[in-house]
Amino acid sequence: MSSDFYRELILDYYRNPRNFGKLDPHDIDAKDLNPLCGDEIEMQIRVSPDKDKIEEIKFIGKGCAISQASASMLTEMAKGKPLEWVKGLSRDDILKMLGTSDLGPARIKCAMLSVKVLKTGVYTYMGAQYSEPSE
């Protein structure tokens, strides 16, 4: 992978993550980790009174710049969005968010961990079960 990917934007979110912390009270709490590299993400979400929007969202976690920046940027993007919007989030959306066209198979999992956590939380809240699509 080329190091060009590590632009100022990613490093800024890695060093100064937005929406980092716990959220109390919250309606959704989901966490997951990538056993291969040990990246961890936990997200807490407060849902709007009419139960259809992400009113507030925060995350905590540890890991590489890609996983942490991706989680932080995703929380910014998700705030105020309908829960249904989460269902449609794709790999391309995340690559676009990170400002890159390709991360390579070794690192895409780092970027997608936050999506997995967000989807798991929202699906569970909506009474459904999220299963990660196969590669």
Place this chain on the structure above:
Amino acid sequence: MLESTRTVDVERVKNDFPILNRKVNGKRLVYLDNAATTQKPKVVIDALVDYYSRYNANVHRGVHQLSIEATEAYENSRKKVAKFINSPTPQEIVFTRGTTESINLVKFAWGSKFVKEGDVIVLTLMEHHSNMVPWQLLAKEKGARIEYAPITAEGKLDLGEFERLLALSPALVAFTHCSNVLGTINDAEKLSSMAKRAGAVTVVDAAQSTPHMPLDVQKMGCDFLAFSGHKMLGPTGIGALYGRKEMLDSMGPFQSGGDMIKEVHLDGARWNDVPYKFEAGTSNIADAIALGAAVEYLTALGMENVRRHEVELLRYAFEKMSRIPNVKIYGPMDLESRGGVISFNLADIHPHDMASILDGEGVAIRSGHHCAQPLMEHLDIPGTSRASFYVYNSTEDIDVFIGALLKAKSVFCV
């Protein structure tokens, strides 16, 4: 620039490895992930092709010419491996898939038979998961207890604590000869003799030592020693377990089926002699033969030279890395106590980000917990970046590696 050390002619060696000619991300490949697996010289690749194109046949039972040739090559390889680690006889070398299977073989065939409820198993904190998880399972099955010998701040085994644990009269003591993370070389001879005095059976995980230094199981005095072929220029899927004959004879079988039996009747079977008792089914013949070629290649270089070469590379790399601010190196810093493995972190750059940036420069290193999570927890870090050396690495490779570290440093503004 010092192109090669006095001990190994690196330029000549490099030419023996076809893969080292390839480019990665437009750059010359600098392969520093040797603790994970090593590259293969042409003689090893040729040995595989030669077997499949000239004398591919099953071993031991055939009376036709191809089978005779295959059997001879397979058993010759066992002899080469035996000689390489100074095993008293080739019968004490069992071919396995690698270190993990070798250790599991001891767990199943020795552990199931001899470990009892309440027994103590002593391990160390610096073990790879493969020399930890099998014993955890055995302990659970048998109601035995595991005690872990801690490490010092420097990253060496705490000998005082190790001795204290031996006072518990453990049934088994299993330890790594060389840590895949810290590079720490344990004095296997001393630890084996201490364990033996305490009445324990000893298992040495030699995955990181057999490829890199002269090794003598008789001098070491261990009961079992496990290693992998792919970490010593051989193919994947082949490795060996050395076991003292008396131990191997006392054990039950591992897997069962063909080739491991002497006779089979409808009401039971008698086991074959060692090592065949532990090699059920058709063996990995091609890879075993190619492992023999790898052993020959290393023997021709001379294991003392291989070791000296890596010490020189370590010295060179330590010297260069120490000039980079915020580099933290884990493990002992005295070269004689350390294998050619450097685990490090640079400021707050996560190991995976480091490995990605280095990959962009054509430099292959490992990043993560290196299958030693308890050690990472002890060090209180999520992981490390790890550069590890072998016979084809030169000081020039280390210069490229250092350049890539400086690039990572500038990308991350640290």
